[in-house]
Amino acid sequence: MSMHAHPAKVFAGRSNPTLAREISDYLDVPLGILAIKNFSDGELWVKFEENIRGTDVFLIQSTNTPAENIMELLLMIDAAKRASAHRITAVIPYYGYARQDRKDQPRVPISARLMATLLTEAGADRILTMDLHSTQIQGFFDIPFDHLYSKIAFMPYLKDQQYEDLVILAPDVGSIPMARSYAQMLGASLAIIDKRRPEQNRSQVMHVIGEVENKHVLLIDDLVDTAGTMTTAAKVIQEKGAHSIHAIAAHAVLSGPAVERIVKSPIERFTVTNTLNISEEKQFDALEIVSVGHVFGEAIKRIHDEESISSLFDV
Numbered sequence: 022m023s024m025h026a027h028p029a030k031v032f033a034g035r036s037n038p039t040l041a042r043e044i045s046d047y048l049d050v051p052l053g054i055l056a057i058k059n060f061s062d063g064e065l066w067v068k069f070e071e072n073i074r075g076t077d078v079f080l081i082q083s084t085n086t087p088a089e090n091i092m093e094l095l096l097m098i099d100a101a102k103r104a105s106a107h108r109i110t111a112v113i114p115y116y117g118y119a120r121q122d123r124k125d126q127p128r129v130p131i132s133a134r135l136m137a138t139l140l141t142e143a144g145a146d147r148i149l150t151m152d153l154h155s156t157q158i159q160g161f162f163d164i165p166f167d168h169l170y171s172k173i174a175f176m177p178y179l180k181d182q183q184y185e186d187l188v189i190l191a192p193d194v195g196s197i198p199m200a201r202s203y204a205q206m207l208g209a210s211l212a213i214i215d216k217r218r219p220e221q222n223r224s225q226v227m228h229v230i231g232e233v234e235n236k237h238v239l240l241i242d243d244l245v246d247t248a249g250t251m252t253t254a255a256k257v258i259q260e261k262g263a264h265s266i267h268a269i270a271a272h273a274v275l276s277g278p279a280v281e282r283i284v285k286s287p288i289e290r291f292t293v294t295n296t297l298n299i300s301e302e303k304q305f306d307a308l309e310i311v312s313v314g315h316v317f318g319e320a321i322k323r324i325h326d327e328e329s330i331s332s333l334f335d336v
Contacts, residue, residue, distance in 0.1 A: 030053045031050055031321065036082050065096055080110070082112070108146045109147070119154035119158055145164065174311050178292070189212070190258060191214065229258060245273055245274060295314070
């Protein structure tokens with residue numbers, strides 16, 4: 022990165038060491054030395070083992086479960102602030118607690134808003150993340166917020182596949198905007214699954230809006246947790262005569278029965294990014310991992326050099 026009044030330093034928490042190394046390799050900047058330990062009762066202890074006074078600090082940490090990853094990030098931010106870092110950017114490849122972004126029923130928290138408050142109060146000056154579960158979360162912050170898209174990493178990969186008769190499928194209403202943007206970029210048509218319950222205690226009925234028969238179907242979602250939505254959608258379009266089914270998702274949370282469901286489903290290939298560290302036991306034959314290390318690396322470089330990030334999106 023360029024010569025700068027405030028040199029850049031990059032540090033990583035423990036949530037995703039592989040991605041952190043890829044980002045540091047892209048930047049050609051070694052990861053800074055950060056000690057993170059647990060007391061015997063599990064409480065966290067964090068210390069920067071090098072001088073960061075006056076530096077442009079980037080802290081890489083996904084906030085997937087357990088909540089310890091969030092706590093670790095908050096302590097890293099606080100330690101950096103108290104060590105007089107010039108600017109602190111929280112680099113959060115996967116922003117957890119984002120699913121609860123409004124009060125959709127009585128007596129529930131707005132978790133995404135609380136996360137924003139915690140990060141800002143801890144001392145973050147800027148946030149860099151990817152594929153937020155809902156983009157309005159940016160409005161919970163009063164500090165600069167850069168929102169990257171996984172399609173920057175997926176697009177070259179998808180263009181190499183050279184599909185014919187491609188249909189992009191949104192497995193639920195929430196994923197329509199994302200699916201539409203992929204359909205435009207790949208020159209594909211769009212299909213949507215409409216789920217509705219005819220009445221209480223009756224199972225959901227699935228309607229496919231759009232043509233999937235004899236088509237190559239690309240199922241798109243931002244986040245796959247238990248994989249219920251995605252695998253059910255795959256079964257429905259298989260019954261409708263889809264020629265092949267390929268699924269992509271930015272964040273592979275893959276909890277509970279997810280892996281078993283995907284393996285048993287008609288999904289032939291399942292492509293995700295490495296915003297989350299995918300453990301050995303969660304990996305399976307159909308899984309392909311596309312790295313977002315270069316996307317985050319380039320974004321960090323541009324933030325540090327005061328350059329535009331939006332031009333990154335011209336895929």
